Amino acid sequence: MARTMKRLTDDERRAALASLHGWIETEGRDAITRRFAFRDFSEAWGFMSRVALVAERMDHHPEWFNVYRTVEVTLSTHDAGGLTEKDVALAKAMDAIAGI
Amino acid sequence: MARTMKRLTDDERRAALASLHGWIETEGRDAITRRFAFRDFSEAWGFMSRVALVAERMDHHPEWFNVYRTVEVTLSTHDAGGLTEKDVALAKAMDAIAGI
Numbered sequence: 001m002a003r004t005m006k007r008l009t010d011d012e013r014r015a016a017l018a019s020l021h022g023w024i025e026t027e028g029r030d031a032i033t034r035r036f037a038f039r040d041f042s043e044a045w046g047f048m049s050r051v052a053l054v055a056e057r058m059d060h061h062p063e064w065f066n067v068y069r070t071v072e073v074t075l076s077t078h079d080a081g082g083l084t085e086k087d088v089a090l091a092k093a094m095d096a097i098a099g100i
Numbered sequence: 101m102a103r104t105m106k107r108l109t110d111d112e113r114r115a116a117l118a119s120l121h122g123w124i125e126t127e128g129r130d131a132i133t134r135r136f137a138f139r140d141f142s143e144a145w146g147f148m149s150r151v152a153l154v155a156e157r158m159d160h161h162p163e164w165f166n167v168y169r170t171v172e173v174t175l176s177t178h179d180a181g182g183l184t185e186k187d188v189a190l191a192k193a194m195d196a197i198a199g200i
Contacts, residue, residue, distance in 0.1 A: 066164055
């Protein structure tokens with residue numbers, strides 16, 4: 001547990017971002033952000049519902065903003081005060097669910 | 101349809117806000133906002149899931165931001181460029197689902 005709660009080093013962060021799709025560093029925070037766009041609310045909600053189950057299982061939850069067919073996600077680990085492996089794992093799961 | 105898409109007058113807006121619980125006018129926009137707080141993510145997600153079904157049935161969707169156990173909602177009618185009866189109806193449904 002302690003291992004996964006360590007903030008990523010610069011090298012680890014670079015490697016993580018390279019392994020993800022469309023995620024960028026969040027401005028002004030030690031976090032990562034991605035904007036997902038879907039066909040409509042139904043498709044966006046389907047994505048969010050699947051992610052909600054993963055998040056609950058991981059006990060690691062996103063900050064996310066939804067308007068109709070778009071979902072903007074920010075990931076950071078509150079207890080660690082920044083980006084950790086947990087965020088990278090959740091981002092990867094989101095990429096997979098979004099089909100990218 | 102045209103009737104429900106008309107922006108509320110000042111009197112209608114005042115009456116609407118008085119009939120709702122905890123909603124305030126959104127700063128800098130013709131919209132209303134409420135912050136809901138739940139026990140945990142599971143309860144927040146349960147609320148959002150029930151609201152998602154209502155929103156889809158109404159074909160009127162919220163702007164909402166969720167972090168763990170909190171859900172911040174903003175309602176406005178895009179096509180009307182401001183607050184309409186549709187927003188008040190959705191806000192009332194959210195109040196009912198949240199149990200307040």
